[in-house]
Amino acid sequence: MRYVIIGNSIAATGCIEGIRRVDTEGEIIVISEEPYSVYSRPLISYWLSGKIGDNDIYYRPGDFYRKNQVKLISGVKATRVDFDGKEVFLETGEGIHYDKLLIATGGKPFVPSIPGPKGNVFTFSNFDDVKAIDRVIFRGASVVVVGAGLIGLKAAEALVERGCNVTVVELAGRILSSILDEEGAGIVQREFEKRGVKFFLENSATKVIGEEDVEAVELKSLDTIPTNVLIFAIGVVPNVDIFRGTSLRINRGIPVNSRMETNIPDVYSAGDVAEALDMLTGENRVIPILPNAYIEGEIAGLNMAGKITEYPGGFPMNSIGFFDMHIMTAGLLNPSGGMETIKRMEKNKRIYRKLYIDDGKIAGFMFINSIDRTGIITDLMRQRIDVSDFKERLLADNFGFLDLPKEFRKEKILEMV
Amino acid sequence: MESKIRKRIYPKEDVCIGCHLCEVYCILAHSGSKDLVKAFNKKDRPSPRVTVEEKDGYYITFALQCRHCDDPLCIKACITGAMYRDEKTGVIMCDESKCVGCWTCILVCPYGAIRRGENKKVASKCDLCIERGTPICVENCPNEALELKEV
Numbered sequence: 282m283r284y285v286i287i288g289n290s291i292a293a294t295g296c297i298e299g300i301r302r303v304d305t306e307g308e309i310i311v312i313s314e315e316p317y318s319v320y321s322r323p324l325i326s327y328w329l330s331g332k333i334g335d336n337d338i339y340y341r342p343g344d345f346y347r348k349n350q351v352k353l354i355s356g357v358k359a360t361r362v363d364f365d366g367k368e369v370f371l372e373t374g375e376g377i378h379y380d381k382l383l384i385a386t387g388g389k390p391f392v393p394s395i396p397g398p399k400g401n402v403f404t405f406s407n408f409d410d411v412k413a414i415d416r417v418i419f420r421g422a423s424v425v426v427v428g429a430g431l432i433g434l435k436a437a438e439a440l441v442e443r444g445c446n447v448t449v450v451e452l453a454g455r456i457l458s459s460i461l462d463e464e465g466a467g468i469v470q471r472e473f474e475k476r477g478v479k480f481f482l483e484n485s486a487t488k489v490i491g492e493e494d495v496e497a498v499e500l501k502s503l504d505t506i507p508t509n510v511l512i513f514a515i516g517v518v519p520n521v522d523i524f525r526g527t528s529l530r531i532n533r534g535i536p537v538n539s540r541m542e543t544n545i546p547d548v549y550s551a552g553d554v555a556e557a558l559d560m561l562t563g564e565n566r567v568i569p570i571l572p573n574a575y576i577e578g579e580i581a582g583l584n585m586a587g588k589i590t591e592y593p594g595g596f597p598m599n600s601i602g603f604f605d606m607h608i609m610t611a612g613l614l615n616p617s618g619g620m621e622t623i624k625r626m627e628k629n630k631r632i633y634r635k636l637y638i639d640d641g642k643i644a645g646f647m648f649i650n651s652i653d654r655t656g657i658i659t660d661l662m663r664q665r666i667d668v669s670d671f672k673e674r675l676l677a678d679n680f681g682f683l684d685l686p687k688e689f690r691k692e693k694i695l696e697m698v
Numbered sequence: 699m700e701s702k703i704r705k706r707i708y709p710k711e712d713v714c715i716g717c718h719l720c721e722v723y724c725i726l727a728h729s730g731s732k733d734l735v736k737a738f739n740k741k742d743r744p745s746p747r748v749t750v751e752e753k754d755g756y757y758i759t760f761a762l763q764c765r766h767c768d769d770p771l772c773i774k775a776c777i778t779g780a781m782y783r784d785e786k787t788g789v790i791m792c793d794e795s796k797c798v799g800c801w802t803c804i805l806v807c808p809y810g811a812i813r814r815g816e817n818k819k820v821a822s823k824c825d826l827c828i829e830r831g832t833p834i835c836v837e838n839c840p841n842e843a844l845e846l847k848e849v
Binding site: 295321323324327332333337339340341571572575576579598599600601602607609611652653654655656657659660663679681682683684691693694695 | 711760771775777778779796798803804806807808810812
């Protein structure tokens with residue numbers, strides 16, 4: 282049996298570990314475009330800020346591939362798959378036969394086509410991006426970040442910590458619009474502003490000005506911002522380019538069933554490139570977060586190795602910190618119309634807790650600076666527990682098992698693991 | 699093949715008297731000095747890895763710690779690879795040198811058993827006292843409200 286994995290990030294790691302729980306013999310080949318052992322992409326901003334060193338970015342110990350008997354082909358791009366002949370072709374021309382294939386090519390940053398020079402213009406998605414940014418920034422450098430989502434603001438935070446003067450440009454009317462409402466976003470924006478970050482909301486970059494390197498950015502509002510560095514962090518799209526025009530079914534990403542199988546036999550997909558089940562909406566969609574990538578990869582691996590395992594579905598969730606504040610969110614965060622909301626705001630303490638309740642069940646929540654033991658609430662959401670009888674308690678910092686009905690609490694604490 | 703935990707600590711809420719001694723002993727066991735007075739006088743006192751739940755108006759309390767799940771969400775969700783299962787014992791551990799304090803484990807743990815440790819820098823959780831052999835909280839519970847069970 283030969284397993285081939287295209288991609289070498291979190292879903293690939295989950296897949297390797299899933300396969301090896303069942304099959305300790307089969308051959309595993311991993312093809313990676315990047316020249317690195319598996320590393321954690323969310324850590325690139327930590328690396329840039331200097332919080333972690335070169336060796337801390339790796340997701341698994343150095344002997345990971347050897348221990349799991351994996352052949353890693355790194356620094357080489359897979360360019361084509363012959364699904365009929367079951368063969369992956371590399372840019373070197375070499376063909377690699379597979380019995381089972383996992384497509385875990387992840388996402389790629391979306392870059393708008395804006396006229397102007399490309400020098401010192403970057404995206405913020407992989408290790409090489411931050412290495413390149415690290416080489417050109419300096420204390421006092423001006424940096425414009427386009428995009429005030431999770432990635433753009435983690436980049437902005439790291440750059441502030443490196444002593445740069447940061448300006449953030451965002452199309453939406455508020456920062457972190459995918460995970461926070463107006464009030465929540467306001468709390469976070471003020472923290473950035475306290476540290477000198479300037480925001481241009483409801484705006485976008487229309488022109489890059491300069492000779493070879495960026496010297497300024499022109500905005501839709503016609504403001505011109507002089508800058509040394511420009512970073513695009515607008516969004517990430519599934520990396521499906523090499524599969525276009527093949528028999529592989531592609532929507533936005535690659536749709537998979539509950540066993541992570543694509544429409545082609547023996548071909549699986551997982552992680553940021555896959556469209557798997559969203560358990561809250563019942564529909565397939567790309568949910569590009571690290572925990573889902575691991576879980577989907579692991580389930581793919583188990584199934585590839587012959588242990589039938591069903592994916593229960595996932596939902597969006599994020600735990601993210603900026604400076605001395607922390608945010609946790611999950612589920613539906615901008616529901617359209619009529620959903621019951623409960624919330625608690627303590628402006629002076631920068632605390633915000635808001636939950637959306639749908640038919641007695643938690644549909645989503647956003648918590649700022651009140652985050653201890655939040656997993657109990659995430660679990661109530663995952664298990665679709667009716668919270669009507671104790672919902673006001675969900676707003677308390679010390680929500681816990683004592684707030685749950687005794688029978689449920691006992692069952693959970695004593696039995697479920 | 700994969701290792702699993704063989705023992706779990708279960709709380710008995712009917713007999714817990716809410717004395718918090720489990721937390722005190724947990725701090726002691728995980729302090730560098732192993733000296734109660736020194737541990738508690740330290741500025742960055744270790745935080746307990748067991749939580750005694752009690753609330754105003756309730757007359758029930760119990761102490762809860764990590765269950766070392768067979769299907770651990772904390773390990774799968776960890777963005778750094780810091781959270782791992784010790785192969786020999788099956789105990790889920792946090793490599794505090796790798797943890798960056800993103801708290802994704804806290805977002806996913808169904809038991810609320812992972813805490814922000816000293817200085818709120820890295821995740822802190824029950825390690826079943828594997829260094830000393832048996833869990834100190836169980837040994838020192840005055841009313842036997844914590845039980846170490848084979849699973």
